[in-house]
Amino acid sequence: MTARAVIVACGLPFEAALAAGEGIAVACGPGPWRIAQRIDALVAGAPAGTFAGIVSFGCAGGLDPALAAGSSIVPDGVLTGHGELTTDAAWTRALRARLPQAHAGLLLGIDTPLAGDVDKARLWRACGARVVDMESHAAALAAGRHGLPFAACRVVLDPAWRSVPGCALAALREDGATDVAALLRALAAAPREVGPLAALALDAWHARRALRVVRAQLGRALAAPR
Numbered sequence: 681m682t683a684r685a686v687i688v689a690c691g692l693p694f695e696a697a698l699a700a701g702e703g704i705a706v707a708c709g710p711g712p713w714r715i716a717q718r719i720d721a722l723v724a725g726a727p728a729g730t731f732a733g734i735v736s737f738g739c740a741g742g743l744d745p746a747l748a749a750g751s752s753i754v755p756d757g758v759l760t761g762h763g764e765l766t767t768d769a770a771w772t773r774a775l776r777a778r779l780p781q782a783h784a785g786l787l788l789g790i791d792t793p794l795a796g797d798v799d800k801a802r803l804w805r806a807c808g809a810r811v812v813d814m815e816s817h818a819a820a821l822a823a824g825r826h827g828l829p830f831a832a833c834r835v836v837l838d839p840a841w842r843s844v845p846g847c848a849l850a851a852l853r854e855d856g857a858t859d860v861a862a863l864l865r866a867l868a869a870a871p872r873e874v875g876p877l878a879a880l881a882l883d884a885w886h887a888r889r890a891l892r893v894v895r896a897q898l899g900r901a902l903a904a905p906r
Contacts, residue, residue, distance in 0.1 A: 683703055683732075683901065683906065684703075684729065684730060684731055684732035684904075684906070685703050685704065685705050685726075685730055685731050685732065686703060686704055686705070686731065686732050686733060686734075686735060686901055686902055686904040687705050687706075687707055687719055687722055687723075687731055687733070687734040687735070687819075687828075688704055688705070688706050688707070688734075688735055688736075688737050688902065689707050689708075689709075689715050689719065689734060689735070689736045689737065689815050689816070689818070689819035689822075690706060690707070690708045690709065690736075690737055690738045690815065691708070691709045691710040691711075691738050691739070691813060691814060691815045691856060692708070692709075692710060692738060692739070692856040692857075693708065693855065693856055693857055694888065695708070695737065695738035695739065695891065696708040698737075698891060698892060698895045699737050699738075699895065699902075701900060702900060703900060703901055704902075705722050705731070707719045707722060707819075708856070709814065709815050709818075709856060710814060710815070710852075710855075710856040711791070711814050711815070711818075712789070712791055712814055712815060712817060712818035713818070715815045715818040715819055715822070716818045716821070716822055719734065719818075719819065719822040719826075720822065720825075720826075723822075723826045723828075731826075731828060732828075732829070732901070732904040732905055732906060733768065733771060733823065733828045733829035733830060733831065733904050733905055734819050734820075734822060734823040734826075734828050734829070734830050734831075735771075735819075735830070735831045735832060735833065735902050735904065736758075736787075736813070736815055736816040736819045736820070736830075736831075736832035736833070736834065737832075737833050737834070737895075737902070738813070738815070738834060738835070738891070739813070739834060739835050739836070739837035739887050739891065740753070740787065740811035740812060740813040740816075740834035740835065740836055740837065741794055741800065741811060741812045741813065741836070741837065741838050741840075742800070742810070742811055742812075742836040742837075742838065742839040742840040742842075743788065743800050743803055743804040743809055743810055743811055743812055743840055744785070744804060744810040744811070744840060745804070745839070745840045745841060747783065747810060747811065747836045747839060747840070748836065748839055748886075749836055749837060749838070749839050749842075749882075749883035749884075749886040749887050750835060750836065750886035750887055750889065750890035751783060751835065751836045751890075752779060752781060752782040752783065752833065752834070752835045752836075752890060752894055753782055753783045753784070753785060753787065753810060753811055753833075753834055753835075753836070754767075754772055754775045754776050754779060754782040754783075754784065754831070754832065754833050755767060755772075755784070755785055755786055755787040755810075755811075755816075755832050755834075756772065756784055756785065756786060757786050757787070758786070758787050758788075758789050758816050758817050758820045758832065759786055759787070759788045759789060759807055759809050759817070760789050760817040760820065760821065761817075762821065764786070765817070765820040765821070765824065765830070767820075767830055767831045767832060768829035768830055768831050768905065770829075770905060771829050771830075771831040771903065771904065771905050772831050774903035774905075775831055775833055775898070775902075775903050777903075778897050778898055778899070778903055779833070779894060779897055779898070782833070782894075783810065785808075785809070785810035785811075786807070786808060786809040786810060787809055787810070787811050787812070787813065787816050787832055787834065788803060788807060788809035788811070788812040788813075789812075789813065789814070789815075789816050789817020789818070789820070790812055790813075790814055790817075791814065792814070793814070793844070793849060793852075794812055795843060795844040795846075795849060796843045796844075797840065797841055797842060797843045798843075800812070800840045801840065804840060811834055811836060813834060816832050816834070819832075820832075829904075829905050833894060833898070833902075835887050835890045835891045835894060836887060837883055837884055837887040838880060838883055839883065842879065842880065842883060843876065844880060845870075845873040845876040845877050845880065846866065846870065846873065847863055847866035847867050847870055847873045847877055848863070848877060848880060850862055850863070850865075850866040
């Protein structure tokens with residue numbers, strides 16, 4: 681029997697490039713609206729039974745101060761505006777079996793970027809979610825619409841104590857890539873952000889390295905149900 685494909689929901693181009701491979705259909709954001717549209721298009725354009733499930737894969741912002749850059753999490757559920765959506769239990773167990781370093785807990789889905797450490801601390805106190813991203817809740821809701829199992833695996837990029845400098849947000853292109861010219865202009869206007877940007881770049885280096893390791897550990901089908 682031919683193995684079914686897995687839909688991988690990512691936020692950024694480098695995450696999509698890491699996830700890509702045989703039996704993988706990538707839906708790349710950034711943001712929940714693109715994820716929802718692209719998953720719906722993938723499912724609508726394929727015969728019934730094509731997909732084994734949907735997994736959210738990539739980086740996340742830290743809310744739990746115990747999680748450093750590069751920490752991985754396989755969440756038990758995703759907090760959305762519609763309440764908590766639990767991940768598929770069997771798939772989550774399979775992911776954790778392959779990722780013994782991964783943490784458990786909740787992931788918070790939001791619709792807009794969360795940049796400040798004060799806002800991160802507020803959300804950590806309010807809901808107890810350990811990480812936050814803009815794609816997982818859209819992927820979880822899409823899985824519910826299409827009757828597919830859902831799981832998530834994310835790696836912390838900016839930890840809870842790190843505020844994302846304004847120049848980094850100003851340089852973010854619509855497709856999630858970095859506009860270098862816009863970054864240089866923003867830095868010229870706010871030179872004090874050079875230090876925070878360098879710290880964020882180091883966090884990103886740790887996160888990318890950890891995500892490569894995670895992808896290798898998960899294998900071709902990302903431990904998807906068959």
